Amino acid sequence: MKVKIQSEYTPELTASREVSVASDHASPLSVDRLSPSALAGDDGYIAERNDRNSILIDGGRFLMGTNDPEAFADDGEGPVRETQVDSFYMDECTVTNAQFEQFVRETGYPTEAERFGWSFVFHLFVSSQTAAHVRTVVQSTPWWWVVEGADWSHPEGPDSDVNDRADHPVIHISWNDANAYCDWAGKRLPSEAEWEYAARGGLIQKKYPWGDVLRPDGQHQCNIWQGTFPTQNNAADGYAGTAPSRSFPANGYGLYNMSGNVWEWCADNYVTDHEKSILAQTVASPDEVRKVLKGGSYLCHRSYCNRYRVAARIPNTPDTSTGHIGFRCASDVLPV
Numbered sequence: 303m304k305v306k307i308q309s310e311y312t313p314e315l316t317a318s319r320e321v322s323v324a325s326d327h328a329s330p331l332s333v334d335r336l337s338p339s340a341l342a343g344d345d346g347y348i349a350e351r352n353d354r355n356s357i358l359i360d361g362g363r364f365l366m367g368t369n370d371p372e373a374f375a376d377d378g379e380g381p382v383r384e385t386q387v388d389s390f391y392m393d394e395c396t397v398t399n400a401q402f403e404q405f406v407r408e409t410g411y412p413t414e415a416e417r418f419g420w421s422f423v424f425h426l427f428v429s430s431q432t433a434a435h436v437r438t439v440v441q442s443t444p445w446w447w448v449v450e451g452a453d454w455s456h457p458e459g460p461d462s463d464v465n466d467r468a469d470h471p472v473i474h475i476s477w478n479d480a481n482a483y484c485d486w487a488g489k490r491l492p493s494e495a496e497w498e499y500a501a502r503g504g505l506i507q508k509k510y511p512w513g514d515v516l517r518p519d520g521q522h523q524c525n526i527w528q529g530t531f532p533t534q535n536n537a538a539d540g541y542a543g544t545a546p547s548r549s550f551p552a553n554g555y556g557l558y559n560m561s562g563n564v565w566e567w568c569a570d571n572y573v574t575d576h577e578k579s580i581l582a583q584t585v586a587s588p589d590e591v592r593k594v595l596k597g598g599s600y601l602c603h604r605s606y607c608n609r610y611r612v613a614a615r616i617p618n619t620p621d622t623s624t625g626h627i628g629f630r631c632a633s634d635v636l637p638v
Contacts, residue, residue: 356633357556361389364499365507367576368613372509378574379613382507385495391633392492392500395547395558396471396566397483399464402454405483414476415453415623421474422624423449423458424601425532427543432459445532446624457625469546471564471628477593477620480567480629491569492632494594494615501561501597501612503554509611511553511560523550524562526610527603543600544626560597561610564628568594572617592617599626 366385373379405411415421425445428436438448451460454474457467464470475483477491484490492500503511510516512523522539529536541549548558572592595618598610609616618627 355394356391356631357394358635359387359390359392359496359500359555361387362499364502366495366498366613368507368509368611370509370611370613372608372611373613374609376574377609377615378572378576379615381576383576385499387493387495387499389635390492390496391635392496392555392557393489393631394552394556396564396628396630397475397480398469398547399454399472400468402472402475402483405486409482409486411479411482411486413454413474413479413623414621415474418621420448420450421452422446422622423452424625426535427458427625429459429461432461452625453623467544469548470544471547471559473544473564473625473628474623475567475628476623477567477618479623483629484631487631489631489633491567491629494568494570494596496632497566497568497596498612500555500557501553503557503560505554511557511612512551524559524598524610525549525600526562526598527601529603531601531603531606541600545600561612562598562602563600564597564626565595565599565616566597567627567629568596570594572615591620593620595627601626 363384363386365382367380367382369380369382422440423446425439425447428447428449432449432451433447436447436449440446440448449459452458452474454472455464456462457464457473480491501511502508505511505513508514510523512518517523525539525541525545527535528538535542539545545559545563547563549563550559552558553560570593572594595616596614598607598614601607602610608614
């Protein structure tokens with residue numbers, strides 16, 4: 303396998319395939335799909351295309367971004383700016399494996415990880431059997447391994463599955479994959495402004511969706527790394543990898559896991575000069591386009607990736623998939 307990797311300064315991973323993978327598995331994989339019963343809940347319910355778990359978020363003006371000393375200025379987290387959003391619907395949870403499975407069963411859609419034949423997997427999750435076949439790691443972040451056969455239904459490689467993770471967020475999802483799902487579901491990705499407005503849950507300029515203290519009264523509020531990154535995670539919050547999409551207390555708008563668990567794609571092109579964001583939408587060539595990710599993941603740690611704060615953001619290319627990227631859907635409020 304020949305992999306062309308474009309490294310960035312951003313946390314955890316930003317790497318693009320740049321559609322330049324040469325492999326025997328570069329064509330769409332023939333993947334054993336999960337049976338509906340494998341992902342159904344106790345009541346047999348899998349998912350509804352337009353699920354009943356969207357929450358109406360009343361629009362308004364809010365203070366977007368941050369001037370917090372902990373912010374990463376090069377990421378374009380600041381300055382604080384007043385931003386208007388219209389009313390919209392936001393799903394209370396990230397899209398789950400069960401929901402994505404229904405989409406795949408109905409459409410036959412192959413994700414980009416399947417078409418390329420590989421995806422990025424965090425090293426501690428790879429079995430010894432799969433590790434024996436790993437030939438490429440990301441030099442700047444060597445805890446990320448290129449694993450052939452890793453995709454949404456085989457998140458740690460071909461010898462893994464999600465049969466016991468029906469309610470966990472689907473991962474190894476590119477921006478393009480997320481949009482394909484949204485189109486099928488009659489929804490869309492949220493804009494970055496919508497995402498941040500919703501994540502704040504009505505609070506003004508707080509660091510996290512619940513306030514300024516990471517663990518109020520010593521209680522964990524999100525799924526992030528505890529221990530020594532990247533070698534030891536004591537999983538004090540209950541999870542070493544992904545947690546179910548509906549975990550920890552919801553924020554003030556009833557939304558779950560807006561910090562930690564998995565990075566979430568937004569619709570926007572990534573820019574750091576916010577006064578030029580409209581221009582950037584029109585002049586960026588396909589090779590220059592990167593999309594915004596928000597929320598941090600289960601791999602974020604203050605010593606390395608303090609980006610589970612509401613205002614934090616990173617870029618990635620639309621074809622990138624990893625074991626810590628998922629998404630949630632939004633939708634418009636239709637006029638009566």
